[in-house]
Amino acid sequence: MDIYKEYNKFIKKFAIVIALSLSLILSYAYLISVIENVDFFTALYFSVITITTTGYGDFTPKTFLGRALTIIYLTFGIGIVMYLFSLITEFIVEGKLKELIRVKRMENLIKSLKDHYIVCGYGKLGRVIVYKLLREGVKVVVIEKDEEKIREALEKYKNFIYIIGDARKDIILKKANIEKAKCLIAALSEDADNVFVTLTAKELNKNILVVAKADEYEAIKKLKAAGADRVVSPYLIGGLRMAELSLRSGLLDFLHTFIKVASDEFDEDVDVKKIKVEEGSELAYKTLSQSQIRKKTGLTVLGVKRGDEIYINPEPTFLIKPGDIIYAFGPRGCFVLLEKKAKGKEGRE
Missing domain, CATH: 3.30.70.1450 (Regulator of K+ conductance, C-terminal domain)
Incomplete structure (x- = not known):
């Protein structure tokens, strides 16, 4: 789950529990001030030390009604306070606060990037692309929906920069600072998604270089029409490579594969x-x-x-x-x- 969704969920729960706690404390303080005939501040003081189970003993209800009310107050109040502290502890112990801080720092880092590369999709192809770019010393921002894939990458790379989200959405590409990016590589699993990402990327930054993946041959033309500067078909390249290896065994036979791609796809x-x-x-x-x-x-x-x-x-x-x-x-x-x-x-x- 997105850390921001977790954070917003925590904030909502926290706000509800705080509001309920304050309402209970103030209501009890008012009733005690009336029943025990004391000033409101004294009643408020007693209400707070009672619900927190501090209990100094310097003030206690004298009337039967006051004591009965206190029993009811403690029964509900302590449960609410314990739940409040459990929420805070859970958020900290489970690392959500740490993760939130790290994500905020990463967002600030991405905002400072310029001429970086954005890789959309960290699947089998995306992993190879990112590995090569990082080896070349290029600053890379990876956009991936699957948190499990991101966790795998974090174990492999120390300074892995990523955004968990849907690369097809404008807000996600803007988080990746696409306006200042040099290149976007669309390596999503579906051709239609890569077409959509290409269109969105060119709309947000008309000067960005877009390299897109195409599985189906028909998608090559669609991606070019969408604005992709380069289109790569892994299946086409792989198939041609295997055919060339079976037909040619001389020096530089692998070049025939890429020459064929350049000829067929780019009319070179x-x-x-x-x-x-x-x-x-x-x-x-x-x-x-x-x-x-x-x-x-x-x-x-x-x-x-x-x-x-x-x-x-x-x-x-x-x-x-x-x-x-x-x-x-x-x-x-x-x-x-x-x-x-x-x-x-x-x-x-």
């Missing part, structure tokens, strides 16, 4: 290919710098495979030899020129 005209340098190629026995591959073709060399050796991000001084396999990345239309340069003299003619 990019690809990654491996090209073999043949004997007699104009690239053979030249360094990367001398070959001017990037300048002449617009492609970036990601790696070179020579026999069983793999050279990732080779230096400009790396010498290209016949038989080398170049892994290049860039616009699809640029590969034709590099393939031509990699061929031998007969292949170029």
